[in-house]
Amino acid sequence: PNRPPVVFHWIPVFGSAASYGMDPYKFFEDNRKKFGDVFTFVMLGRHITVALGPRGNDFVLNAKHSDVSAEEAYAHLTTPVFGKGVIYDCPNARLMEQKKFAKSALTTGAFRSYVPLIVNEVRQYWLKSPQFFGGDSNRASNKTHLMTAMPEMTIFTASRTLQGREVRAKFDESFADLYHDLDRGFTPIHFVFPNIPIPATFNRDKAQRKISDTYMEVIRERRRTGDLSEQDVLNTFLRDAVYKDGVRMSDREIANMMIGILMGGQHTSAATSTWALMHLGADKALRDALYQEQVEVCGPELRELTYDDLQNMPLLNNTIRETLRMHPPLHSLMRFVRHDLTIEGTRYVVPRGHYVLAAPGVPMIDSQYFKEPLKFQPERWLEQKNIIDLAAQDQDYTVVSKGAKSPYLPFGAGRHRCIGEQFAYVQLGTILAMFVREFEWSLPNGRAVPTPDYSSMVTLPAEPSDIVWTRRR
Ligand code: HEM
Structure with a gap:
């Protein structure tokens, strides 16, 4: 069967641990240029297949639980920290x-x-x-x-x-x-x-x-x-x-x-x-605009903030949205492969025993999806400007979509999707407004x-x- 291309490495077993670990986004970008959206690297004895882009997100995050498992990828790290019987x-x-x-x-x-x-x-x-x-x-x-x-x-x-x-x-x-x-x-x-x-x-x-x-x-x-x-x-x-x-x-x-x-x-x-x-x-104009939003919603006396006020502050919420676009906290979401997996639309088969890796942060700073992707522009979310209109390009997904086939997934997707998104917006929104x-x-x-x-x-x-x-x- 066809295996995805393997990233070259000098030291057996150790593999690409150093270049991946030091700057994962550079590592993903360099190898995408060489191999395209799908490639395998070796890290400390593990074989990890990266699947980039919205389709890669969908492949990893929407895979069936009978085919891939998060627990076999994460438990050794999390169980000693959280404790037994949960997560x-x-x-x-x-x-x-x-x-x-x-x-x-x-x-x-x-x-x-x-x-x-x-x-x-x-x-x-x-x-x-x-x-x-x-x-x-x-x-x-x-x-x-x-x-x-x-x-x-x-x-x-x-x-x-x-x-x-x-x-x-x-x-x-x-x-x-x-x-x-x-x-x-x-x-x-x-x-x-x-x-x-x-x-x-x-x-x-x-x-x-x-x-x-x-x-x-x-x-x-x-x-x-x-x-x-x-x-x-x-x-x-x-x-x-x-x-x-x-x-x-x-x-x-x-x-x-x-x-x-x-x-x-x-x-x-x-x-x-x-x-x-x-x-x-680093952006006084944005700070001023956010202050203005506080005044508009809560009055010049800036009465105490409420949850409903937060819902009326699009610039504040878009500031959080834009922060997560450029700086998603988690750069790699991994699953252990339990059964050989064919990657849709490719000739590749990932064998059981390997890992698959989604990197939602890669499309989030790709100019295919976001104009001037390295500019911090909360306004881009207001009118969806500076977000590429994928529907107009006949793509079968949009930038902000509920499914996993999306270029904007700071909270993941599928069965392991985050449950804390709304809480995070409440917590971050309140702290930033303060x-x-x-x-x-x-x-x-x-x-x-x-x-x-x-x-x-x-x-x-x-x-x-x-x-x-x-x-x-
Ligand atoms: C899962 C991101 C805040 C609880 C996830 C995943 C991501 C994520 C990307 C998916 C992991 C994977 O697929 O491997 C974030 C970000 C947050 C945030 C960016 C804040 C800015 C929170 C908060 C809570 C929370 C506040 C708790 C209230 C969880 C839980 C899961 C999860 C329980 C599910 C894990 C699973 O099903 O395997 N989060 N998270 N997160 N998150 Fe969050």
Whole structure:
């Protein structure tokens, strides 16, 4: 059978690990020029077939579960971090139901209650953190290291809204350090060597146990008091997490699910808000337009932001959309191949035992789909201008489509698609709107937006990630 072309490499087994790992997008682009949209590379003994473009997205993300599996591609990395019995440490049918439980908590009603909670967390953070006012509420200007501040604001706002008051309070005690330890065991090294005997690995395992035990205590306390009044995801699991076959999720599984949900939204959202603040720092006209939008929707007094206000702010939402176009946090979505797979429209067969890889970020910066793709232009989404009209070219897909055959998929597609998209827009929208209202900011010394750094699990801006700000009022 016809195998896809294989990327040349000097060192057997090790393969293309270095060039892929250092700059995956350059690696994809270089090989696309040589081979087209489909090619195989070797990395540390694994054979990985890349399928680029909208058709590649569709091939990988819409493949049948009987043919490919995400759990066999990810579990060795995620199970030590999330814990047992959930996400990729269970049959796929269970994951589908776990996602449904979580999704059922993320309603418009819940989002309405989350916005004021996020507003409050952001204010508290500014007041207390040395990255902002540091307790001196008169401080008028400062420099902030975004890669310190944004992960903290992300985890405080996500834990307060998705997991409730008591869980949020734990972050003022032990949780912050424990989650930090968990993070340091969630790296590309652990993707390759899940149990590499280094302190980061031992600390990861210790932190996982302690965090999971702490959620169990919270769960027991909620059951004891019977107070399930908050609209958080944890309460939804406590009430409703019974699988179709009648099996109830155990408290341990619910605890581990809470870790999975928080980790799923943590690096992705923190990276996205950092990139957005960087682009805004480099573009005064856009900052001004966003401020104007705040005034138009909330009045010159800038009354407290609500969920419904956010829905009336197209420029704000398009700023997030554009940030995710240029900087999707996840550059590679992988599946393990369980049965030989023919790639539609090609002569190629990918044999079982290999992996397939979708890289949704590649078409997102391709001039075939987006005019001037390397320009940050939130306005392009307003009238769909600077987005190539594919329907007019007789293509059987459009740029913004529900299916997997799309060039714009920052949240993936198919059965493993993200459940956190709407929450992410609420969280990011609220945080960014708060920044626009409170601060004027820029990148120090007129620097440009940083280049990407691919050395952690998500695509981050290379250091330094500082902004300098002054207060508007
Ligand atoms: C899945 C991106 C926020 C929970 C995914 C996938 C992507 C993604 C690309 C598909 C992975 C794959 O196919 O291999 C993002 C981005 C986010 C974000 C860009 C923010 C900007 C969140 C949040 C949550 C979350 C806030 C939790 C509330 C999940 C879950 C899955 C998922 C549970 C399903 C995994 C699966 O079915 O295998 N996300 N995510 N994500 N995400 Fe997100």
